[in-house]
Amino acid sequence: MPRHEADVVIVGAGISGLIAARTVLAAGLTPLILEADERIGGRILTEEVAPGLSVELGAQWIGDTHHRMFALAAELGVQTYPQYDQGETSYDLVGSGVLRENDFHAQFADELAALERVFRRLDELAAEVPPEAPWLAPHAAEWDAITAGAWYDAQGLSPVARTLLEICTVGILAVPTVEVSFLHLLFTIQTCGVTSELFAESEGGAQTTRFLGGTAEIPNRLAALIGDQIVLETPVQLIEHTADSVTVHCRGGVVARGRRVIVAISPTLAGRIMYDPPLPGIRDQLTQRMPNASAMKAFFVYDEPFWRADGLNGQLISDVGPARMSNDTCLPGDDHGVLLMFLEGEQARTYGRLPVDERRAALTAELVRHFGDRAARPEFYIDGEWADRQWTRGCYNANLGPLVWTAYGPALSAPIGAIHWASTDTATYWSAYMEGAVEAGERAARQVVEELTANAAPLP
């Protein structure tokens, strides 16, 4: 059976694991990445639907404050381009009928002003949450004992404003707000800065910028730097560990030995590995309580972005159809029009289990209502489900329910002997985003490098 040796064994070849490997390499140590899937990239998946025409079934955008990702793209020679944001969004909320953005804002001005005040209040409260230790927030116990949904319900918002707030939030969390602790919501806001960064109805915030050639260029070029120290199709089953060594056993008999291991997969998947000696109860019960969310993306590809000529930006926000939101995701230098429909939370669960034709038909009906009959005649359709993917099991990330942060939070990223934890779910800045994956991978690798090098040189 193949045996490997490395200073640092890394579980998972998503961005977090790849960044960890690069950081380990830069420190003069040897990494080895074990990836369960037949591909690298984790929750990044660029799929070519026609020559030169690709869609992002996974991570797609970065935002202006994603400093690590901008630096990484520049370093790797991956060019960026701005998200298209000209024109109006199309709304249909709580029986309003289809309304263009200006009309919607005029008709519901007071309600939207009230919603704006709720966002400001969320910003104030989130500012009290230390992102590296949310359980230490002054009101952590109180905020962790209610759901985000219950807090929203208590704000006295009108149905339209409350519905819009739910859609914006589910667009981030990919689960209904009743499944999430209010403290977790505040943590999420705080790791991203302010609500205007996170919940941008119009473009901006987390979705300003895309990568030329596809998001997969980032992991692909990172992997090229790491070379043959990545082993695919090698699911980790058991990590034996001492204070200063690890032996990682994989399906099929592959064994990798190292001095440290960085587990760079989502917490729920990390919890499925056997550890010997077993991990403490607090860590195990935490990973039982970090379910991955439910999101899928569906793409309609047309001969041209016909909605632009109508003064529309390709976005819809609606509580009618299976998708609550859409985006214009055309590619630069390509004439096709590409619309992305998001199915998140209950919509992903319900429609994700239907036959693709039924799902497509329901999505098409909603598109036609907002963008007209041409929306019914795409050249291509493709969608991507993540819960069915064995080595991902849900997107975008893990959300914590009531009382999880305060009871179990300290176990999220604290190393256990030779075992360190990465993945964007452990990040303190843009957790759940690619930006957070980079932070977490760097942080875990620095911890390991500091432990392994007596006089570690400063890392890049």
Place this chain on the structure above:
Amino acid sequence: MPRHEADVVIVGAGISGLIAARTVLAAGLTPLILEADERIGGRILTEEVAPGLSVELGAQWIGDTHHRMFALAAELGVQTYPQYDQGETSYDLVGSGVLRENDFHAQFADELAALERVFRRLDELAAEVPPEAPWLAPHAAEWDAITAGAWYDAQGLSPVARTLLEICTVGILAVPTVEVSFLHLLFTIQTCGVTSELFAESEGGAQTTRFLGGTAEIPNRLAALIGDQIVLETPVQLIEHTADSVTVHCRGGVVARGRRVIVAISPTLAGRIMYDPPLPGIRDQLTQRMPNASAMKAFFVYDEPFWRADGLNGQLISDVGPARMSNDTCLPGDDHGVLLMFLEGEQARTYGRLPVDERRAALTAELVRHFGDRAARPEFYIDGEWADRQWTRGCYNANLGPLVWTAYGPALSAPIGAIHWASTDTATYWSAYMEGAVEAGERAARQVVEELTANAAPLP
């Protein structure tokens, strides 16, 4: 490497797996149980603290409506005896100070009457929940979209009544009510009959009867019937399956082949096994959302049950100390006095992580307040934590948070090809109890036997 063959491979030697094996045997087929732990019994653990003096660190009682368990005990020749229930309970709630039961009931008569009305309302609503399919309840969507805690908060109860309701419920669920869907609470009530069965403040309901010689007599005698078809210390890592065969791979290289597999462990642990082909997303995301609860038991053993002479029954109900409830758990034919303190939910999490001396000291202080100074002088102290146990990872069972039943419930016990599911968490009658474990084991085995025998004889 050892290779095994059997008609039905069973994962887990708790009551559910043992009952499944017995049912398979009775049908003339061959079972093989693979148990990860070095012992059988699962969440049953009878520990001898002195010659002839044992305590139950796990399951302890059965109730009058646990018909399968009474029949099983009789069949196995295990005698039962009644729980001691003479005398008054001792209360201390919301600053009331220590009050004996009669005084407590007199002082808070109106508040307790209001609580009684809430129990009646719960009974009415629970009666609408089909235990085999809670998601089909007429108001399932509404009830699954709120937490049990939120529903409780809306009942207008006084602080004393609300606190008592929380303590009674946490005594069943072992997690705070804000972590649990209201639909799940109603399901739990319905599988047990009515609230008076489940939430019995005084003895009765689920805790009327114990087993002579210890609860472990049940799994031990079942295992004796099954003989050498139980393999210990063999954690299952991978189940390869076709429509009509399974190959089960275990740590250490043990391989077992069979025609069906029954996975008789809690859903969160079942979700840690690799399956090839992988299971559908709905099943995987369900097991991500069924965390085991947090409970531990602590026993104080005295030279005699001194509280009985004071007219006390050994029970306390309090929101002061680390234990919210206690019980007299003396053994028949033994002079010792044994008090059991329950740490459940947040108390188990907080105090379970303290050094044992600190935990014992905090529990002792609470006992002394209710039962006097003699409570500070036990002959023995022992407690048992379940989250740290690698092959259990929490007690008593799994609770479902908001929207899990309605989105994922159908995947809980539905077979997937040759894979069938047992464990008390899949039961429809006294789910989470030993009674449910028997039902689930029998049900899964009957499904398998029916599939494997063309003209199956009626089973016992």
